[in-house]
Amino acid sequence: MARRMVYLDHSATTPMDPRVLDALLPCFSDVYGNTSSSHSEGRRAERALETARETIAGLLNCKPHEIVFTSGGSESDNMAIRGVAWYARRVQQEVHLVASAVEHPAVGKTMAVTAGELGCTYSLLAVDHYGRVDAEAAAEVIQPSTTLVSVMAVNNEVGTLEPIAQLAALAHSRGVLFHTDAVQAGGQVRLDVQQLNVDLLSLSAHKFYGPKGVGLLYVRDGVNLHPTQTGGSHEGGRRSGTVNTPGIVGMAKALEIAYDGFDEFTAHYRTMRDLLIDEVLTHVPGTILTGHRTERLPSHASFVVDGVEANTLLMHLDTRGVLVSSGSACKTGNPEPSDVLLAMGLSREAALSSVRLTVGRSTTEEDVAYAVEALRASVERARTLPSGGLYDFN
């Protein structure tokens, strides 16, 4: 097969849509004002910012002032968890936090660190072998002192969709705030915050063909956040710092494009994903799908490849022009098993053998066929690596 480069790592990041670039470029030069300035250039920049905010609020079905712009998903998650916990600590004696056992470290680690800093406690919600939180089990974990429950909308490693609306309803029935890290879901799941009934929601633009370095936190009216970044009281005092107008304008355009073409894009993702899953399971021996077969992100396929260390496999795939990632992604040759897969009940060995292939708008059937053949050949090579004498591969 003629060599080509196939990028199947869209859950890591996406290339920026050219229309997004067109929309944001003027904000670097023409509309250069500081949104805080009272003069005409300041007002022009402010108009661009607030128009973007309105666009996004319309798409998420919330009020514009409920959107706080940030530098991305990790900052949004930090703002939600630290902001809620710090505020709660001022007004109540005991603070208890809850997250799922399969969160991205931006939530999982932040919660552990915050609990340590504030002297509060936290619990992790167990998941089933798909990586899905059981709402009934979650009910057991919530205590009178529980302040916040945080569960991701989609798991980044295995693509599993979490029952967010159900968990949010449960949290509310117990008077607890609910946050969701929707970074992986961005652009691929219709995130209507009223329907989902969440209090806080994190998004990051570069996951849906927007620019890097920009994201948002939806904060429902009435939710009190202690500001984690103080200064000139931008964003309603919730996030100080000169506003990243180009990034925000780009993010609004990217979300608009994603929602305008929503059905078409997600149908394409599903077609490519299902083809990829079927072909891999058929043609690559010793592969097991991780996560749910259907209740998963449209673009997301993930596998455990028996007997192959994932980082070795990634190296082989890269030399064949196929760009993917692993649950134990590591550039230092010191892979650690994925916590997510361990929480799902997989063995340590299996957790070191996981690969993730995520399709995008430009992925074609030819790309999938090429990637599957490259995976088959790479797995064969990486699996038979001998020692104690040179191996004849020809």
Added chain:
Amino acid sequence: MKDVRDTRVVVAMSGGVDSSVAAALLVEQGYEVIGVMMRLWSEETTAAGAHNRCCTPDQMSDARRIADRLGIPFYVLDTKSTFRTTVVQFFIEQHREGNTPNPCIECNRQIRFDFLLNNALALDADYLATGHYARIQRDIEGNYRLLKGVDEAKDQSYVLSVMGQAQLGRTLFPVGSLPKAEVRRIAERFGLPTASKKDSQDLCFLGDGDYRRFLREHAPDVMTPGPIMKTTGEIVGEHRGLANYTIGQRRGLGVDSREPLYVVRMSIEDNRLVVGASNELGNLALTARRVNWVSGKTPASAFHAEVKIRYKAKPVPALVEPMDNGRIRVQFDEPVRGVTPGQGAVVYEGDVCLGGGIIERQPNQVGR
């Protein structure tokens, strides 16, 4: 012969000058080059996670940047468990047997020219290249020969003497035909870092460079104190465990004596360290086992050659006599000091490295 542009070479990169220049030269010659660094095992000495001195985070990022500058891919290969179960285990076991091992020889035998070379071949590479100072030539009959590096002071053929025809046919040493000064000039020309890693006697997997502490922790049995005995039978002190000493060692014995005393042998059986005068150190002969012949063929009869008994020793004239079971007997023209069980005995004919084996305990180094 394949066109260089269709020839894929995996270069073992360390972030240092030699392997960086090796990679740069191959890129310049038009090969398709892939940079690989092995992540080797190291002691857990810090909470942040231990790093083998051959592959620290700094060296990894140096190598990554060099690869990027040369426009080649770069990967780090997890080699921790393989290295632990071969080289490190070998190091411990050799000390248990009263030997002074050379882990670099074992690393080249089991890791670099086996594990890594196989990984390179699996990546469809035609060759593995390293920054070693040695040369590979093909004679008129098509056999590969291993030669000393042009820069005799830097020559590393001693630790490469474990290579056979299969390995040599798949290996390139791009800097082996250059003097070190020239390698530095080339590094400057390519804008590569010119500082080489400090040549060190320390072992790469030791957290602090102290192998005695390492053995105390990982193999306390080889660190049992016992008597120091002169060859005359007189007990003159107590040693701190035989693995602390090596044949020919004078310093650090902690024995009061008018004449200088040297470690003559170690008696594992009764945990005695035997010391004697310098004239008791010489050996006129040695035997070695696990002998590798680079040609792949054991010589039919004894022959005259030069033999090197340590990495930094000078080769000395000797008669080399092949024996059964992959052993050789080496008869020196004059007595040689410092014949140390566990070190390599490597056989040369001029610049050509014919092979070598691991020095066994000699009759005068056995018993009381």
